[in-house]
Amino acid sequence: MSRPRSLPRARDARDHSGLSARKRLSQNFLADAGTARLLVRASGIGSRDLVLEIGPGAGMLTRQLAGAAGRVLAYEIDPHYAALLRKRYAADDRVRCFQADFRSVTAPREPFAVVANIPYASTTDIVRWCLAARHLTSATLLTQLEFARKHSGGYGRWSKLAITHWPSTEFAMGPRVDRTCFRPVPRVDSAVLHLRNRPRPLLAPGALREYRRLVELGFSGVGGSLAASLATAFPSRRVRAACRIAGVPTDEPVGTIDPERWIALHRILS
Incomplete structure (x- = not known):
């Protein structure tokens, strides 16, 4: 492993703002x-x-x-x-x-x-x-x-x-x-x-990149729910079907959706 780069020395005394x-x-x-x-x-x-x-x-x-x-x-x-x-x-x-x-x-x-x-x-x-x-x-x-x-x-x-x-x-x-x-x-x-x-990731490398793009889209905040955000890139009917299979209500906020359902959504939509 390479040695860490040198950094400016921090001062032991109080700085100009008076903080230790x-x-x-x-x-x-x-x-x-x-x-x-x-x-x-x-x-x-x-x-x-x-x-x-x-x-x-x-x-x-x-x-x-x-x-x-x-x-x-x-x-x-x-x-x-x-x-x-x-x-x-x-x-x-x-x-x-x-x-x-x-x-x-x-x-x-x-x-x-x-x-x-x-x-x-x-x-x-x-x-x-x-x-x-x-x-x-x-x-x-x-x-x-x-x-x-x-x-x-x-x-x-x-x-x-x-x-x-x-x-x-x-x-x-x-x-x-x-x-x-x-x-x-x-x-x-x-x-x-x-x-x-994980010794073996849950998704293959190519699928992992697609999954991360899906997560980025889902957290974009468009429409107030995950389903609404996904519908900006996928047909609405397809999104509703995927949410139903994955157990994601179409009005559920993105933050409450657990990882397992995210992976299920990815597999269905891909």
Whole structure:
């Protein structure tokens, strides 16, 4: 794997707006060892696995990963904590620490997992990075509770991001984590969000591209329902028949349609 590109050094002192570096970088460090162990257990990683950690901070989770994984690559944007971890693991060849914004890192060219308590402000960018990584096997991410629920159908609704990638990646919510397990204490609780890449996607590559175009059309918002949006590209009679077979009421909002019915619609309409 190529070494991450150098980034401008972040300042440890307060910036011109008076905000601390920790606040600017959206840092709420994990302060509970039990939660760190829970996250590692939930990830399912083993002694032969390569694991990438995002935003390790003072290293609460890094310590648990070092005892469970074969190799750990930790990426910390804050130069103070990056230097701290490099010093701590200088004699341990299994753990390497870099000062970098994880979003700029090139993904490994071998199977790997991501396990991390990720910065709230960068959550969507990091999830998209994981989804684009060809050799990712799984990502176990500690996110805001609302984010984990939103992208795993927890509210009875599904996000466009989850629906788009569902044929190749499963989204699932794991344990809830109380906000008091972090320092500083955030305003909201967190939860584990699992991304698991399927060994065999539910659709072939060509069909997957067609499926994603269908999802893009369905979420276009035309007409107030999925059926109305689809009818802009397919004959209305065909859309009504497909919705009936897939169990999708023609007036159902797009966000409440689960992944299985999306795949059924694609197969019928294609």
